[in-house]
Amino acid sequence: MNIVPQRGSRIFLAFVPFFLIALIYVVGSTERRAANPDDKLLPPVAEMAQAAHRLAFEPDRRSGDLVLWTDTAASLRRLAIGLGVATAIGLTVGLAVGVVPVAGATFGTLVAVLSMIPPMAILPILFIVFGLGELSKVVLIVFGVTPCLIRDLAMTVANLPKEQLVKAQSLGASTWQVAIRVVLPQIMPRLIESLRLSIGPAFLFLISAEAIAADVGLGYRIFLMRRYLSMDIILPYVAWITLLAYGLDFALAMLARRAFPWAYVEEPR
Amino acid sequence: MSAISVRDVWVEYGDQIVLERINLEIASGTFLSVVGPSGAGKSTFLRLILGQERPSRGAILLDGAPLPSEPGADRGVVFQRYSVFPHLTVLANVLIAYEFEASRMLARLKGQARRAATAKSETLLEAVGLAPHRDKYPSALSGGMQQRLAIAQALARAPRVLLLDEPFGALDPGTRAQMHALITPLWRQHGMTVIMVTHDIKEAFGLGTRVVALDRSRHDPQAPGRFGAIVTYDLDLTRDTPVPVLGFGKPIETGRMGAKADQKEAQHDA
Numbered sequence: 001m002n003i004v005p006q007r008g009s010r011i012f013l014a015f016v017p018f019f020l021i022a023l024i025y026v027v028g029s030t031e032r033r034a035a036n037p038d039d040k041l042l043p044p045v046a047e048m049a050q051a052a053h054r055l056a057f058e059p060d061r062r063s064g065d066l067v068l069w070t071d072t073a074a075s076l077r078r079l080a081i082g083l084g085v086a087t088a089i090g091l092t093v094g095l096a097v098g099v100v101p102v103a104g105a106t107f108g109t110l111v112a113v114l115s116m117i118p119p120m121a122i123l124p125i126l127f128i129v130f131g132l133g134e135l136s137k138v139v140l141i142v143f144g145v146t147p148c149l150i151r152d153l154a155m156t157v158a159n160l161p162k163e164q165l166v167k168a169q170s171l172g173a174s175t176w177q178v179a180i181r182v183v184l185p186q187i188m189p190r191l192i193e194s195l196r197l198s199i200g201p202a203f204l205f206l207i208s209a210e211a212i213a214a215d216v217g218l219g220y221r222i223f224l225m226r227r228y229l230s231m232d233i234i235l236p237y238v239a240w241i242t243l244l245a246y247g248l249d250f251a252l253a254m255l256a257r258r259a260f261p262w263a264y265v266e267e268p269r
Numbered sequence: 270m271s272a273i274s275v276r277d278v279w280v281e282y283g284d285q286i287v288l289e290r291i292n293l294e295i296a297s298g299t300f301l302s303v304v305g306p307s308g309a310g311k312s313t314f315l316r317l318i319l320g321q322e323r324p325s326r327g328a329i330l331l332d333g334a335p336l337p338s339e340p341g342a343d344r345g346v347v348f349q350r351y352s353v354f355p356h357l358t359v360l361a362n363v364l365i366a367y368e369f370e371a372s373r374m375l376a377r378l379k380g381q382a383r384r385a386a387t388a389k390s391e392t393l394l395e396a397v398g399l400a401p402h403r404d405k406y407p408s409a410l411s412g413g414m415q416q417r418l419a420i421a422q423a424l425a426r427a428p429r430v431l432l433l434d435e436p437f438g439a440l441d442p443g444t445r446a447q448m449h450a451l452i453t454p455l456w457r458q459h460g461m462t463v464i465m466v467t468h469d470i471k472e473a474f475g476l477g478t479r480v481v482a483l484d485r486s487r488h489d490p491q492a493p494g495r496f497g498a499i500v501t502y503d504l505d506l507t508r509d510t511p512v513p514v515l516g517f518g519k520p521i522e523t524g525r526m527g528a529k530a531d532q533k534e535a536q537h538d539a
Contacts, residue, residue, distance in 0.1 A: 161350070161351035163348040163350065163351040163352060164351055164352075164354060166319065166321055166340050166346065166348075167346060167348065167351075167352055167353075167354075167419075167422070167423075168354075168365075168369070169339065169340035169341065170319065170340045170341065170342065170344055170345055170346045170423070170428070171342060171345075171365065171366040171369050171422065171423075171425065171426055172341065172342030172366065172369045172370050172426055173369040173376070174369075174373070176374075177369050177373070177376040180375075180376060181365060181368070181369070181376045182354060185356045186354075186355070186356050260356070261406070262355055262356050262357075262406040262408060263355075263356070265406065265408045265409070266408070
């Protein structure tokens, strides 16, 4: 409890479990290959690297695309639009619900109910209403992420000390001014935290929608390759998606600390 | 200039009566200390003047006009905690008061107007001794410095009434003494009416020109909420006026306390 690792040893310790998992995989893969040269379940690292290289740097024979990059671009675009729209709606409505009691009374319960609808359950509706194109996938992400964002932000507003809002009013601030100068900046760090937590669900909705109906995208590719049992492609893709999500998470964490230093003063370095 | 009349004010929450029959004429420029045990409605009284709450019965007048029913720039306030904005630097915390005033839509000032407001803010920070810390965030300040910032902030809009809700309650004795020495000259200089709620009797008599005690005078054990607090003591501590006594049994002691208070004030002035 009292032994705190230094920076160097902390990085080392963080890599140990990854290394162990890789080791177990390599051993398992070798074992299975030794028993059955045609094994597809645990392809050796070299085969995965080869497959990844082929997808990333060699144009597809049929379409001429660099498959990995077109998939990544398509998926990230859907994700970015979805999360962007969700953030815009979440921030606006969350702020209104939190600051203006009338808005809270009007939309609070609605948002609470909406957030309980399983987004996957309305995916068929989205496909029917918005077609099988980009829009239905984006709407699924928006629908899945926004209600939680709104509730989280409204709660953050509610947790602001009442004294601050009264103080601002005693300095002559109107409701609008309190919202944009006192409340909004103070919920921004929480918005980013909330977005970080939403990355997981957002990817879940994205991959699901792509798996069901798409012609390009990371989720589409994985589910396409499943038919051929191409673990040598699926595994690198999963690793790539994980890396993207982790990178996004890390970038948001850094952004929050850079943009809102006052919110992280208590945090140990 | 900024006289407050409280006329037959009652505050009730459902069955519970918090304040009853409160009648006070607070002259302009008074430093009124409000004391009383916990739960006697001191803070409720302050919230009434602040406009955060409305009396169930009765009226409160500010310079003869009914008090607005929401907080406004004519009544500044310093709370015990959470009075400053954690996301703004010390300077921005004061500056924001001028930005609220001058820029209705964006609440941001630019160019010449911003420079003028910054200069005014810096004067205020100078007055409370925070000028060297202007670019720090409040979290980097001590409790006493945060309260001084809250005072500077509250003075920015030149309020007619300054409300202090146990402003020094969370400070250590040394810092508290410094704050006492700071607040009196500011009050004189700005000519405000100050209403301070405090637990500290010494502070109440040391700073105030008038001390009002709120307490429940009657208690029904079967219905604890039946009787609210009333003004049990109302003492004028200024030298020139005779001490008016409301239900006060020991006028001799009052005199002693008053003398003590004057002594203290003399100390602060020195």
